Amino acid sequence: MPIHLREWGEESAPLLLLLHGWMDVSATFQFLVDAFSAEWHVVAPDWRGFGKSGHAGDAYWFPDYLADLDRIVDTLSPEAPVRLLGHSMGGNVACMYAGVRPARVSSVVSLDGFGLADREPAEAPGRFEKWLKELGAPVGFRRYSNLEEFASRLQRDNPRLDRGQAIFLAEHLGEVATDGTVGHAADPAHRRVNPVLYRRAETLACWRRVSARVLWLVPHDPVLRRKLGVRDDDHRQAKACFRDFREIVIADSGHNLHHDQPLAVARAVEDFLLVGQPVSPGEV
Numbered sequence: 001m002p003i004h005l006r007e008w009g010e011e012s013a014p015l016l017l018l019l020h021g022w023m024d025v026s027a028t029f030q031f032l033v034d035a036f037s038a039e040w041h042v043v044a045p046d047w048r049g050f051g052k053s054g055h056a057g058d059a060y061w062f063p064d065y066l067a068d069l070d071r072i073v074d075t076l077s078p079e080a081p082v083r084l085l086g087h088s089m090g091g092n093v094a095c096m097y098a099g100v101r102p103a104r105v106s107s108v109v110s111l112d113g114f115g116l117a118d119r120e121p122a123e124a125p126g127r128f129e130k131w132l133k134e135l136g137a138p139v140g141f142r143r144y145s146n147l148e149e150f151a152s153r154l155q156r157d158n159p160r161l162d163r164g165q166a167i168f169l170a171e172h173l174g175e176v177a178t179d180g181t182v183g184h185a186a187d188p189a190h191r192r193v194n195p196v197l198y199r200r201a202e203t204l205a206c207w208r209r210v211s212a213r214v215l216w217l218v219p220h221d222p223v224l225r226r227k228l229g230v231r232d233d234d235h236r237q238a239k240a241c242f243r244d245f246r247e248i249v250i251a252d253s254g255h256n257l258h259h260d261q262p263l264a265v266a267r268a269v270e271d272f273l274l275v276g277q278p279v280s281p282g283e284v
Contacts, residue, residue, distance in 0.1 A: 001054045001056065001068070002053060003047075003048065003053045003054070003071070004046040005045050005046075005072070006043070006044045006046070007041070007042065007043050007044075008033050008042040009042055010041060011041050012041070013040050013041040014083070015040075015041050015082060016041070016043075017045075017072070017085070018032075018042060018044035018085050018086070019044070019045070019084065019087070019090030019091070019093055020045075020047065020050070020086075020089075020090050021086075021087045021088030021089045021091075023173075023184065024090075025046050025051035025052075025172050025173060026044035026051060027172035028172065028258075031258060031259055032258040032262050034262065035262040035266035035267075036270060037266070038270055038274060043072075045069075048064060049186060049190055050185070050190075051186070056187070057189065058135060058189055058192070060189065060190060061196070065093045066097055069094075073101075081103065081212075082104065082105055083105075083108075083109075084097070084098065084108050085110075085269060086111065087110075087112065087113065089113070091109075091113020094110060095207055096207070099207050099208065099210045102209055102212065103211075106212055106213070107213045107215075107272070109215045111257050112219060114216075114218075114230055114238060115198075115200060115204075116198040117198070117229035117231075117234070118200035118201070119198050119199070123197055124197055130193050131193050131194075131195035134192045134193055139189060139192060140188045141184045142183070143177075143183045144182045145182075146181070147167065147174055147176070147182055148170075149182070151163070151170035154166045154169055154170060158254060158260070160253070160259070160260040170182070172185070200234070204238065204241050207241035208241045210243065213272070214246070215245075215272045216246075217250055217257055217265060218257075219249070219250060219260075220252065223254065223255070246272075250265060
């Protein structure tokens with residue numbers, strides 16, 4: 001499976017791996033990279049089935065992201081532990097990997113990556129049935145007449161984006177066809193339901209093995225977390241799993257904190273990674 005890596009900075013600088021979220025690509029970290037004040041060798045993959053990386057076929061499985069990250073870490077830093085920063089799904093991959101391979105990770109920053117709500121075993125038959133039905137049907141993304149229209153859709157989804165940001169993101173998140181229409185730069189198979197139910201207890205078990213320092217950056221209003229059914233008690237239980245943990249609330253931001261407040265996110269990240277002093281919980 002070919003995995004595309006995007007790089008910023010010089011290889012002599014400290015390595016920082018950035019892991020994007022679902023339906024994003026590596027380039028969506030550009031605003032954050034621009035806001036960093038320190039010199040970093042930043043490397044960000046396009047996850048399989050997204051951006052310029054290869055497609056896997058009819059299904060994508062979460063453990064495959066761990067395997068891809070493991071291969072990237074072994075290639076870029078075969079001896080020294082790495083710093084990981086992930087957004088949303090990428091944050092979940094980073095935290096999970098830090099528990100599966102604790103000796104390979106020194107620091108983790110998760111941008112609104114909180115895990116999913118637990119699912120009941122009784123849901124399994126219906127989920128498998130839905131998956132089988134979807135495998136027999138074509139799947140695709142909505143198409144837009146041009147990049148301008150796609151950028152407008154991104155602004156409707158996130159009103160905090162200015163037009164310049166939206167155009168930049170549309171150019172990287174979109175894929176232009178020969179007729180000039182634009183679709184998502186992703187394998188449509190990502191739209192199929194995952195037949196494997198999320199088992200939160202397994203995730204928490206991995207998080208309890210994390211020995212790295214952990215920072216969670218969260219939006220002031222956790223709309224997505226609540227929309228996905230993760231209760232406040234679940235969230236508190238999750239945070240308690242980590243041995244060295246801190247959380248910072250980023251003011252005036254939504255789920256895409258690194259787009260909404262790149263300077264505040266960059267400051268919190270670099271204070272955590274470089275200074276190494278305890279970061280008091282609060283709002284930035």
